[in-house]
Structures are given as C-alpha cells and as structure tokens.
Amino acid sequence: MATTSCDVAIVGAGLGGCFLALMLSRRGQRVVVIEQGPSVPSAGADFLKPPGLQVLARHGLADLAGRHGLRRDVVRYYHDGEPIQECHYPDGFLIRPYRELVELIYTCCAMEGVDFWFDAGVDDITMDEGRVEELALSNGRRLRAGVVIGADGTRSAVRQALDIEPRTMPYDRLLMRVATVPLTASIARLNRLYFSSEGWFAYLYPLSRDQARVFVGLPPEDEEVIFQDGIPALTDELKKFVTESSDAFDWLRSATWQRIKVSTLRLGAYHKGNAALLGSAAFACHPMTGMGMSYTLRDAEILADVICAAGGDGELLDRLLSAHYEPRKHAHGQLIDYGDALVATFPDRDAYLAAFRRDLHVFGEAALPTPGPAELPALQPI
Ligand SMILES: Cc1cc2nc3c(=O)[nH]c(=O)nc-3n(C[C@H](O)[C@H](O)[C@H](O)COP(=O)(O)OP(=O)(O)OC[C@H]3O[C@@H](n4cnc5c(N)ncnc54)[C@H](O)[C@@H]3O)c2cc1C
Structure with missing residues (x-):
C-alpha cells in the first residue's frame, strides 16, 4: 500500500x-x-x-x-455524613x-x-x-x-x-467503581461528594436530564467483600456516610458497576x-x-x-x-x-480541609x- x-x-x-x-x-x-x-x-x-x-x-x-x-456551580462536600464545605464556581462548570x-x-x-x-x-x-x-x-x-x-x-x-x-x-489503596443510574431528586438538586473516615467516598451527580453518575471509592479489602457478595452490601456501607442522597440507593442494586483503574503518570x-x-x-x-x-x-x-x-x-x-x-x-x-x-x-476531615485548594479546583x-x-x-x- x-x-x-x-x-x-x-x-x-x-x-x-x-x-x-x-x-x-x-x-x-x-x-x-x-x-x-x-x-x-x-x-x-x-x-x-x-x-x-x-x-x-x-x-x-x-x-x-x-x-x-x-x-452546575456548586459541589457540597460531606465527611461521615455531615456537610463540611461547599465549593462554588462563579462561572459554573460543564x-x-x-x-x-x-x-x-x-x-x-x-x-x-x-x-x-x-x-x-x-x-x-x-x-x-x-x-x-x-x-x-x-x-x-x-x-x-x-x-x-x-x-x-x-x-x-x-x-x-x-x-x-x-x-x-x-492508587492501589483506593479502588473505584462507577455506575450510571436514573436521575433522582437529590442528585438533580446538588452535586454531593461524601467521604468517610473508613476510607470510602461516593460522588453523585447528574449526567443529563434523566441520568446520573455514581462514583464509589473504597479500600481494596472492602472491595473484595462488597463486590463479590453483591450490591445490597454496598448500599449498607453507603448508608453509613451518604446522608442526603438516599433516593439513589434503590437504583444501586440493579446498576452495572464498572471498575476503574487510576494511576498517576x-x-x-x-x-x-x-x-x-x-x-x-x-x-x-x-x-x-x-x-x-x-x-x-x-x-x-x-x-x-x-x-x-x-x-x-x-x-x-x-x-x-x-x-x-x-x-x-x-x-x-x-x-x-x-x-x-x-x-x-x-479520610481525615481536618487534613482534607487543609489540603483542599478552592483556587486550584476552580x-x-x-x-x-x-x-x-x-x-x-x-x-x-x-
Ligand atoms: C476515571 C477518570 C475520570 C476523569 N474525570 C475527569 C473529569 O471529570 N474532568 C477532567 O477534566 N478530566 C478527567 N479525567 C482526565 C481525562 O479523562 C483526560 O485528561 C483526557 O481524557 C485526556 O484525553 P486524551 O486525548 O489524552 O486521552 P484519551 O481519551 O485516552 O484518548 C486516547 C486515544 O488514543 C487511542 N489510542 C491508544 N493507543 C493507540 C494506538 N497505538 N494507535 C492508535 N490509537 C491509539 C485510544 O483508543 C483513544 O481513543 C478523568 C480521568 C479518569 C481516568
């Protein structure tokens, strides 16, 4: 050729x-x-x-x-179920x-x-x-x-x-899974990012007018148990620190959870x-x-x-x-x-707040x- x-x-x-x-x-x-x-x-x-x-x-x-x-123009952050801060974007993000x-x-x-x-x-x-x-x-x-x-x-x-x-x-101490679920009222209202002192996180945000994305991060030892034994165990764990998005829980059972590998390069x-x-x-x-x-x-x-x-x-x-x-x-x-x-x-509220830089985020x-x-x-x- x-x-x-x-x-x-x-x-x-x-x-x-x-x-x-x-x-x-x-x-x-x-x-x-x-x-x-x-x-x-x-x-x-x-x-x-x-x-x-x-x-x-x-x-x-x-x-x-x-x-x-x-x-969107705001993300609200939670730690062990309590709101700890909001990050505002004056001109919004897409x-x-x-x-x-x-x-x-x-x-x-x-x-x-x-x-x-x-x-x-x-x-x-x-x-x-x-x-x-x-x-x-x-x-x-x-x-x-x-x-x-x-x-x-x-x-x-x-x-x-x-x-x-x-x-x-x-990042082998933090594994991630993502699922796409129907949009719920709480997710439509606000982007919410939850952290737990057990080393978990959950980020829920709208993707379109009828769909939402849920990202879950968790330690590898928990991942083995949670994703082998089924999704209901995942919901039980999330209930411990996800406090204002429970209307999404029902959808998590039937969701397809895709594993995501993340590294720095x-x-x-x-x-x-x-x-x-x-x-x-x-x-x-x-x-x-x-x-x-x-x-x-x-x-x-x-x-x-x-x-x-x-x-x-x-x-x-x-x-x-x-x-x-x-x-x-x-x-x-x-x-x-x-x-x-x-x-x-x-996982450490004070350390996270000290590390967080709104200027870099925005x-x-x-x-x-x-x-x-x-x-x-x-x-x-x-
Ligand atoms: C889980 C996750 C979430 C992220 N979320 C965000 C976010 O919300 N906001 C943000 O700004 N950034 C985010 N990023 C980062 C963002 O995805 C990257 O910065 C962006 O995708 C980089 O684009 P790219 O064109 O370099 O790579 P890619 O989109 O990976 O494109 C590479 C392309 O090269 C092709 N390719 C590979 N090898 C060959 C080959 N040998 N011959 C021909 N083609 C080849 C692939 O098929 C692919 O189409 C995220 C990253 C990850 C991992």
Whole structure:
C-alpha cells in the first residue's frame, strides 16, 4: 500500500488529539488522525472546569459544548455524613459525557477537512536519528509526517518509540467503581461528594436530564467483600456516610458497576526530535482534581502554536518544544501532587480541609505562580 504524507500525524482521537487536530487544520496544516478504535473513545471524563471552558471559548467552541450539557456551580462536600464545605464556581462548570464532547470536536474537525483513519492502530514506528520517520499501521497503511503527536493515552505507543520512560503510580489503596443510574431528586438538586473516615467516598451527580453518575471509592479489602457478595452490601456501607442522597440507593442494586483503574503518570520529557506527547500520554492525575481535560486543552493550544511557528523547520520545532512545551511539566506536576494530597487526606476531615485548594479546583493553573522568568523565544504569528 502507498505511503501517505502530511504535515502532522496525531495518534489518538481522544479529546487531546481531536482538539489539536482542529487547531492545526484551522491554521492550514494537513493533519491525519490515527485511531485504533472504530470511532472516538466512548468512555472518559464528565466535568469540564472553567480553565477548559475558557480554552474552548477562545476558539468559539464553548457555546457549542454547553448547548446540550449541564451547567452546575456548586459541589457540597460531606465527611461521615455531615456537610463540611461547599465549593462554588462563579462561572459554573460543564457536565457533558466525554464521548459527546469529543464527538463535537471531531465533527468540527471533519468540517475543516481533517483526515481521520479509524481502526488503524500503530503497529510500528520507524525512528531515524531521534526523529520519527514513518508509522506503520494495523490496516496496512504507512504514514510519514513532519510532526508526530502521541495523543494515544496512558499506554502510548509513540512514547515507547521515543524511549521516554513513564513513572506510573497506581492508587492501589483506593479502588473505584462507577455506575450510571436514573436521575433522582437529590442528585438533580446538588452535586454531593461524601467521604468517610473508613476510607470510602461516593460522588453523585447528574449526567443529563434523566441520568446520573455514581462514583464509589473504597479500600481494596472492602472491595473484595462488597463486590463479590453483591450490591445490597454496598448500599449498607453507603448508608453509613451518604446522608442526603438516599433516593439513589434503590437504583444501586440493579446498576452495572464498572471498575476503574487510576494511576498517576509523570515523564522526564515530553518530546524528542519531531515528536511530542499530549494528554494522558504525557501526564495523568487523580480524577478528584477534575482538571485533566482542562490542562490537556491548554497543552494542545500551546502545541498548535509551536508547530505552526516552526513552519516545518525541524530544528526550530525542537527548540520551541523545549522552550514552550516542556515547561508544562511544572503545572502538571503540581496538579498530580494536588491529586495525591486529596486522595491521601480525605479520610481525615481536618487534613482534607487543609489540603483542599478552592483556587486550584476552580481556576486550575491560573492559581499557580508561573515558573521562573519567561526567557523564551517568542512564537511568531503566522
Ligand atoms: C476515571 C477518570 C475520570 C476523569 N474525570 C475527569 C473529569 O471529570 N474532568 C477532567 O477534566 N478530566 C478527567 N479525567 C482526565 C481525562 O479523562 C483526560 O485528561 C483526557 O481524557 C485526556 O484525553 P486524551 O486525548 O489524552 O486521552 P484519551 O481519551 O485516552 O484518548 C486516547 C486515544 O488514543 C487511542 N489510542 C491508544 N493507543 C493507540 C494506538 N497505538 N494507535 C492508535 N490509537 C491509539 C485510544 O483508543 C483513544 O481513543 C478523568 C480521568 C479518569 C481516568
């Protein structure tokens, strides 16, 4: 089969890959997105916080994203059944199932003429002098690109080809399950996040006008008992610390509980030569921060600027990625540390309240001091 050439090849059609593809194609780059699945990913995050909404707004997408989503502006936190605090979002946040959000950006990409190759996993990546030379795909096609982006999730094939070692830390003291249930009156009223001093949590929130999501976190020794012996035991445990959402309990018996594995991921480098990593291929934090998508959208914005400013010059691309993209490690590292702190402290009310940072929850990295003096080469507008 013939080899195809393009300006930018993006591996992975998740939020990061699709959003970057849109940014680049709007600026005249020929982009091919390669996705191993038959469509954009079906499962993932539900909350888009203010920093992510701001990124979408800068590119005329916030209204579109919000049109069929739910806007909320407060989360109430409980400890051993008692309310301990509320976190208010002055401009609200968006609840929208991941697939819908990614599909929306995918549709915008399709209108811009981005080429998507589905059912096309990466089989092999040929490297030459530290640069990605060619991608061989499971459907037999071959692809060459000036720039290659690994937006291919936590097990990134691009990251492996670049020989960038991941530092992964599973949250093995806190297992998580999620179920989708019919919306109840209490969940419609308020997002409620319950913690217990026994190391459990339960988060109940609306997903749409008729469905709700219930996340449960629990210690591994409890998980073995609760999910082997049946759902009624789960309800009995929840009754001990979930005090204002009992109208959801009946639905939990018949719900399908999906197990979710969560780990942190840190890297020493985000790029090599003409290739860079984006989204969950580059970093992963605990979902309690609710910020993974927001940071990924901002990262994609920066990558688009860098790629366009480099204008096909490989050496300049390498320098601009070092100067503008690698420093993202700092913000990601702080977010990962913050997620760790939330997970480590939630069974202890006072420790959790001391660790909780409303500014980080609401404003994300805008709440953090920027690292060092910005002695960076300016990005040229194109
Ligand atoms: C349980 C959980 C809840 C979360 N909740 C939130 C939240 O509420 N708010 C928030 O902001 N963030 C949340 N996050 C984080 C958020 O999901 C990520 O930041 C975001 O999905 C990153 O997008 P992505 O495009 O990098 O990855 P993904 O959506 O994982 O996309 C990667 C894509 O690459 C494809 N792929 C993988 N390997 C290959 C290959 N070899 N060849 C071709 N394609 C390949 C995959 O099929 C997939 O489609 C949560 C994360 C978890 C784990």
